[in-house]
Amino acid sequence: MKKIAGNPYLKNDKNTVIIDDLPLESLLEKYETPLMIFLENRIRDNITNFIDVFESTFNKFECFYSFKANYLPEICKIVYSEGIGAEIIGLPEFELALKLGIHPNKIIAGGPYLPKELIERSIENNIKELIVYNLNDLKKINDIAKKHNLVQDICIRVNSQKYNSKLGITLNEENLSKLTNKIMGCPNIKIRTILSHYTTQMNNSDQFKKNIKTIAENLIILSKNGIYIDNINLGGGFPEATVMPQKQLKKIALDMKMTIEKYDIDYKKIYFEPGRYFVGDAGLFIAKIIKVGSGRWVFLNIGNHICPKFARCSLRFYNLSQINISHKHKLSFFGIMPTDQDVLAKDYFFTKNLNEGDKVLVTNVGAYTLTFSNRFPYPLPKILLVKNDNYRQIFDPLVHHDISIY
Numbered sequence: 001m002k003k004i005a006g007n008p009y010l011k012n013d014k015n016t017v018i019i020d021d022l023p024l025e026s027l028l029e030k031y032e033t034p035l036m037i038f039l040e041n042r043i044r045d046n047i048t049n050f051i052d053v054f055e056s057t058f059n060k061f062e063c064f065y066s067f068k069a070n071y072l073p074e075i076c077k078i079v080y081s082e083g084i085g086a087e088i089i090g091l092p093e094f095e096l097a098l099k100l101g102i103h104p105n106k107i108i109a110g111g112p113y114l115p116k117e118l119i120e121r122s123i124e125n126n127i128k129e130l131i132v133y134n135l136n137d138l139k140k141i142n143d144i145a146k147k148h149n150l151v152q153d154i155c156i157r158v159n160s161q162k163y164n165s166k167l168g169i170t171l172n173e174e175n176l177s178k179l180t181n182k183i184m185g186c187p188n189i190k191i192r193t194i195l196s197h198y199t200t201q202m203n204n205s206d207q208f209k210k211n212i213k214t215i216a217e218n219l220i221i222l223s224k225n226g227i228y229i230d231n232i233n234l235g236g237g238f239p240e241a242t243v244m245p246q247k248q249l250k251k252i253a254l255d256m257k258m259t260i261e262k263y264d265i266d267y268k269k270i271y272f273e274p275g276r277y278f279v280g281d282a283g284l285f286i287a288k289i290i291k292v293g294s295g296r297w298v299f300l301n302i303g304n305h306i307c308p309k310f311a312r313c314s315l316r317f318y319n320l321s322q323i324n325i326s327h328k329h330k331l332s333f334f335g336i337m338p339t340d341q342d343v344l345a346k347d348y349f350f351t352k353n354l355n356e357g358d359k360v361l362v363t364n365v366g367a368y369t370l371t372f373s374n375r376f377p378y379p380l381p382k383i384l385l386v387k388n389d390n391y392r393q394i395f396d397p398l399v400h401h402d403i404s405i406y
């Protein structure tokens with residue numbers, strides 16, 4: 001059986017596409033397109049691979065799944081059941097994490113916007129760390145922690161120095177003096193960790209090394225100012241697991257380790273916050289060609305409202321109606337939003353002949369598609385979770401109405 005898109009859970013057996021152990025045809029007899037499918041076993045394998053690599057490279061390693069990649073409750077449950085903590089940026093994700101039974105000491109929370117309620121809920125539940133992107137949030141946290149008679153552990157997100165990034169704190173003179181003053185005046189907070197997340201879809205060691213350099217430089221600045229940090233958090237940024245096989249992941253982990261040693265970074269714990277690597281290649285769309293243009297372009301019945309460019313997925317397209325025929329003729333794919341900007345892919349390799357009604361498999365759509373999706377007035381797809389030769393429906397637009405958490 002031939003693998004499709006390098007994914008061991010997607011196979012082509014003569015003319016039949018097998019999803020894990022389930023013939024896709026059996027699903028398409030029951031469900032209309034567009035349909036979204038998640039592969040439970042692939043998520044579990046991706047997590048196992050990631051943990052194997054990083055646990056064998058770093059001995060004080062902890063991992064937090066970045067909920068924003070995909071916060072479908074069933075997906076988060078699978079990730080948590082593998083022993084992974086949660087990295088969340090807002091209150092809805094936070095409440096979901098608690099509802100799923102994730103232990104607060106496995107939750108780190110925070111982002112560019114820290115509303116009072118998120119701080120309060122985090123502190124009263126005793127979460128592991130609050131992540132701060134804005135030094136003015138420190139006083140707010142301190143005041144709430146004081147009310148609860150607690151000392152809250154803090155992670156400072158520093159600016160990763162990537163291009164023109166505005167995210168995180170730049171430790172210039174002004175901010176350093178602000179930070180030192182806040183620490184002195186805020187006994188109910190303790191700065192434990194620094195975080196730098198460089199970007200997403202990083203597939204070479206250099207980007208990971210640059211991120212570590214940022215951490216090293218910031219640690220020096222902090223220690224010169226009498227601020228000593230226990231833990232380093234290197235964020236996420238790994239591509240889909242099919243794009244970065246375990247061997248390459250291992251090489252990157254070793255390069256990271258060497259870079260950390262080169263800069264002589266001393267830490268108690270090292271954290272990572274992967275999102276895409278765990279779930280990206282575990283998500284598929286089954287779509288349909290609804291119009292064939294004359295110059296090698298087609299419209300599919302999905303578009304950027306559900307498969308947004310913002311998600312930066314490594315999209316792959318397969319003609320399910322001719323899965324055995326070679327895919328080496330360029331074709332452009334348009335979506336169904338009524339704007340010429342709704343382009344899913346330009347000049348992607350596909351079958352020579354194609355027809356209206358042909359079913360199309362789109363792979364690597366498990367991360368950021370649903371979370372960046374918008375409310376364009378089309379019905380959302382049904383979502384199935386496949387495991388071995390079983391499946392169950394985990395989202396029904398008629399019942400759940402919307403993919404957002406509230």
Ligand SMILES: Cc1ncc(COP(=O)(O)O)c(C=O)c1O
Pocket residue numbers: 066069087197199200201235236237238273274275276277367
């Ligand atoms: C701070 C932080 N951590 C982790 C992630 C997860 O990134 P990825 O899904 O690329 O692993 C992001 C994504 O934007 C992030 O901003």
